[in-house]
Amino acid sequence: MRLLHTADFHAGRVLRGADRTPEIRDALQEVTGLARTEKVDAVLVAGDLFDTVNPGADAEHAVFEFFLRLKELGIPSVAIAGNHDSANRLASLAGLLGWVGTQLVARPTPNPRDLVRTLTARDGTELVVGALPYLPERRIVQLADVMGADVGAWRQKYRSGMAFFLEQLEKSFRPNAVNTLMFHGTMDGARPSGSERDFQFDLSNAYTVSGQNVPQAAQYVALGHIHKPQQPSESVPAYYPGSLVQLDFGEAGEQKGVMIVEVEPGRPARPHFLELSSGKPLKVVRATPDNLEAKLARVQDFPGHLKVVVDVPGGAPLPGLKDRVLRLAPNALAVEVDKGDAGRESERAKREGLSLPQLFERYYRERKGVDLPETLLSAFEEANRAVVDEHADVEAVGT
Template structure:
């Protein structure tokens, strides 16, 4: 059986104020093309279809079109809710949708109920576990006390293995889970799931499963031989600028053996981090005009209206910060300050704080302020 493992779509997410719905629709359409080209049997989406519990109408429309494109490839779709999704909203009409080949798992009470599929070699049980918030999952899973993620995931997997034991001999198994598994590396744009205890779970909690499709971490990676994160289809932080986004193509052999192939998705708009003075940026870097940019300016004096000026040349510049070159200035001692005029103290202060003296217009303002202050003192 051939699976396409994806996760963390985060439809509706913005990136430093930039709307990404167009980017997301483009890349999810490309995902459907990969499913069609590779004759995928099952698409597994391991949580976080949406970026927020109450997605906008536009986000829902993008998700609907993406799922429709995937279903039109002939693949069965199995999706579970993540920590960003509202499980009740995502799971609405799930019984009706299953009849059309879209299987949604959003309820803790369903963790031991697989979606049963089959190929020429026999049955495959797919267990799609929704994100398990410990405080909410502990009662339906029968976990006492105030458990953490490890305890509730272990309880859920006990139910999975108990159900699997009732299936016919040779039944292969797939688990989709949204969790931070020990050994994984965060990409930088994930939301913490630490509420309710230690946020991570150990890999051995998934023992006995042929393939584990993980979601939550946004960088693609392997955790052992039978466990992988697909990562997000788009980068959602500048720390992910070097990531290669895509999905795992998983072939599940007749005996449960796993072979994989990484399928890259197209880059909608590259992410770049660039450092330099305002003039250096405005005069150079012609290859970055189409990139999402994070800019660090190194001018000795803070440029005026930096974002407006940058966007005239780089329309997709998203963040700008100012880090002037380090300047070593010896701080004046109390004795030295006592011998300085007010004008000298202000000049020393500016030099230490920003590494430059006042501009002519700034000096005019300072002179006026000092003169007004002296008049007030004289009147008192």
Template structure:
């Protein structure tokens, strides 16, 4: 059997306010081609199918089209929810969906009951572990003594291995968790709720393959224990990652091999640094025009309307920082900054601290007018 390990689709996510549905559907749509070209039998999504517990209608439509294309290409699909998903909403009509080859494993109390999919060597048991928020999970698992992520996931795996021992089957576990040894990026939402979020890798011993979700960079913790990562980048910290999926082969004895397949990049990420004039005029930067950009301005004085001017050349600039050469003045406590100063002096100091340049005479006149209007008297 050939399994395609994916996770963290986050359909409906924005990137610094930019809608990504078109880019997401382009990349996820390529999974159907991969299914057909590589003769994939099962596609798994290990959590965070959507970016929100209540996804938009547009996100649901896009996800439905992608899942439909994967199914039409010949694969069955197994999905478990992550910390961004609403498990009850994702699992609605699960019984009906299974008849069409879409298996939604969203119930904590039933995580030890696998989806059994046969091949020429017999059945493969797919166990879906939904994201386990410790306080909720210990009630769903009917064991109030469980405390923390490691404890609830450990109990989940005990139940799975106990069930697996009663079957003559190979096994694939889908889990959405932060496993020790994994490397995080800036785009994952923390799953720590009053305790340590990490869980030991040894919890997944005894299964043929553990398809992990939550961390957005593809990584291998052990031959049978991997993160596929997100299909596209959701933070500039992922700029150097090559997004990919894992092709997992199972033979009669279990895990036979794992291969990586890189995904298309709908729009590359880039970072630029320099003063505004240089960035707007340097011909070398023409190669950056079509990228999503994070830009750091080094002008000594904060330029006016900088993002608008940058977007005239770089239409996909998304993030802007101002870090002047030589640094900014050391910030003082509010009480120290205003002590012994007139209202006009306080306003002028605020302008100077904000842009690293004192207000001009015409700007001072405007400040005096504004202060006089607030005080209800004529400016001096």
């Protein structure tokens, strides 16, 4: 049996005003082409189909076109929701996607059987997929409690909760089938890409899954969430295929692709990484005010997007810097000033004592050049209160 494992489409991503969806759509078309030429029996999509919970029409078109193309090729697929996806939104589409051969698991339920999908390959071999969508810590505690687990000692221990669910999924494995797991989360040993959004992945905290908790009967573990292609641990057959394109400047220079997995019942999987060519490359150019023109002259023919960082110790003002950069490099999406350690310390001191809404107001004013609209401030304050209330609920459960 041959599988194609992909994840982290992030359809709808906008990078510094540039809509990346056309590039992502091209990448998805390339993936379906590889599914055909590699003669795969099934496709596994490990979450983050979209970049936001309310994707635009173009983003939805790109993703749903991908599943329709797989249908035309006669290739079934299993997909799960990631942390960027709206689980409720995807759940409402699960029935429709099922008509085109895509089995979607958007929300976990107390019944582990609801998280298991089975497919049959062309040669009759069965594929069992224990599919676990993204689960925040609070949701894991609630579900494990309903399912009868003794959560009293680990209500705030994410990895223990994940281990419990993986054990439940293992019970669906069959001796004469290909047995796989798929989940959207962070495994111990995972290396971040340096993405500008990697603040979401605090890899030093408890929100990780230990390789020791992965059932030994799992022949392959299809992961999503981290954008850098990798195997977090050599002792576990678990892989991140990474994102389809370089999504932001933290991923500049990374090769993107998918995993092709050859596997048969009872034998170790043989995965290998297959590169993709779609998507514009990203590049970060560092310069000083004195060598800026020379540095930008070297990247005049760069076919992708640029981020230009100008080192200005102390943060002395540089009037007209952005216009100066764009005149020499029209493909620069971002122009930033690095003030050095002294400048950063000064900025940090100015932020001390400010609330999150005040910090957001300041950030908006600095980036947009205008005051934050009252409606947007109200929405931010409401979202901030919701997060504070959720953390308070979790702490109350643990006391």
